[in-house]
Amino acid sequence: MSGIILAIESSCDETSASVVSNGKVLSNIVSTQEVHQKYGGVVPELASRAHQKNILPVVSEALKDANIKKTDLNAVAFTKGPGLLGALLVGASFAKGMAMSLDIPLIGVNHMQAHILAHFIDDPKPQFPFLCLTVSGGHTQLVVVKSPLEMEVVGETIDDAVGEAFDKTAKIMGLDYPGGPLIDKFAQGGDPLKYPFPNVNIPDYNFSFSGIKTAFLNFLRKENQKNENFIEENKADLCASIQHTLIKILMKKLIKAAKELNIKEIGIAGGVSANSSLRNTILEEGKKKGWNVYVPDFEHCTDNAAMIAMAAHYQYEGKDFEALNTSPNPRMKF
Numbered sequence: 001m002s003g004i005i006l007a008i009e010s011s012c013d014e015t016s017a018s019v020v021s022n023g024k025v026l027s028n029i030v031s032t033q034e035v036h037q038k039y040g041g042v043v044p045e046l047a048s049r050a051h052q053k054n055i056l057p058v059v060s061e062a063l064k065d066a067n068i069k070k071t072d073l074n075a076v077a078f079t080k081g082p083g084l085l086g087a088l089l090v091g092a093s094f095a096k097g098m099a100m101s102l103d104i105p106l107i108g109v110n111h112m113q114a115h116i117l118a119h120f121i122d123d124p125k126p127q128f129p130f131l132c133l134t135v136s137g138g139h140t141q142l143v144v145v146k147s148p149l150e151m152e153v154v155g156e157t158i159d160d161a162v163g164e165a166f167d168k169t170a171k172i173m174g175l176d177y178p179g180g181p182l183i184d185k186f187a188q189g190g191d192p193l194k195y196p197f198p199n200v201n202i203p204d205y206n207f208s209f210s211g212i213k214t215a216f217l218n219f220l221r222k223e224n225q226k227n228e229n230f231i232e233e234n235k236a237d238l239c240a241s242i243q244h245t246l247i248k249i250l251m252k253k254l255i256k257a258a259k260e261l262n263i264k265e266i267g268i269a270g271g272v273s274a275n276s277s278l279r280n281t282i283l284e285e286g287k288k289k290g291w292n293v294y295v296p297d298f299e300h301c302t303d304n305a306a307m308i309a310m311a312a313h314y315q316y317e318g319k320d321f322e323a324l325n326t327s328p329n330p331r332m333k334f
């Protein structure tokens with residue numbers, strides 16, 4: 001069964017809509033909410049309001065860009081979870097309204113599965129089973145992907161997500177939100193080995209990032225007492241060092257899982273997979289280990305509706321539809 005699907009993403013601070021036709025993405029419009037920058041993090045209430053304001057123009061543009069009329073649609077998809085409840089409700093309600101008025105099926109997509117399925121938007125596509133390191137602002141997971149909709153989380157963070165660790169350490173340095181891309185930028189030219197930060201040993205394929213944030217904070221407090229310009233004078237080295245530490249933690253568990261589970265098809269997904277150093281490190285490691293490494297395009301790493309559309313395409317094929325009285329699930333699991 002193939003069809004034309006409109007997909008809506010509204011789980012956090014990006015309002016996005018995309019149209020997919022028979023598994024081919026025709027449009028992907030993303031509107032990033034600037035309003036959170038001055039608060040140093042996403043303010044849920046403001047996110048919901050901004051989604052409410054942006055959703056109609058974003059959907060209209062996605063349809064226009066794809067050259068599709070709404071009466072051509074065979075289904076409407078939305079992000080069901082995980083995410084912020086108020087933000088999810090805006091996308092879900094809009095999708096329900098469209099599905100009802102057009103009398104077409106409604107599809108509820110898991111945001112984290114969709115990040116992984118971003119690998120199927122463009123070629124080359126991974127072979128199954130593949131191992132995906134999913135790294136975002138809310139999650140850090142190692143996932144064995146057995147088929148488009150059959151996935152098993154084999155490891156995850158026991159506290160903060162790695163994106164959160166990037167954002168929180170950036171905030172400690174006085175950088176704007178989201179800090180991840182800024183750390184990436186300032187780390188260029190810095191010495192990654194200048195400031196070694198401790199790595200806590202966590203069993204299995206799980207991760208922990210909260211200790212590093214605290215160690216970083218304590219270190220900077222101490223240095224600031226000696227020199228109040230310490231951060232400004234050492235920004236590149238600090239960014240490179242913290243980035244190096246976070247990537248080392250991710251790589252250690254990825255290498256362990258790939259070896260023990262005997263998987264050589266390796267992918268990264270989620271916002272942090274836009275990090276240039278993580279992308280290079282995984283490609284380099286892949287060469288040494290004989291992995292086939294898959295890294296999505298930048299625009300498909302951070303939140304976008306094309307990945308929701310891709311997941312919806314597979315769900316549509318499997319007739320995995322939602323009833324119109326469905327509600328979002330902020331803590332949705334696989």
Ligand code: KG4
Pocket residue numbers: 012135136137138139162163164166167178179180181182184270271272273274275276301302303
């Ligand atoms: O997947 P995503 O857009 O939203 C969630 O589902 O959470 O991920 C957002 C996270 C933020 O923590 C942001 O700082 C991080 O991805 N991020 C980066 C980079 N680009 C985005 N972290 C490090 N380096 C980057 N270049």
Ligand code: ZN
Pocket residue numbers: 111115136137270271302303
């Ligand atoms: Zn995301």
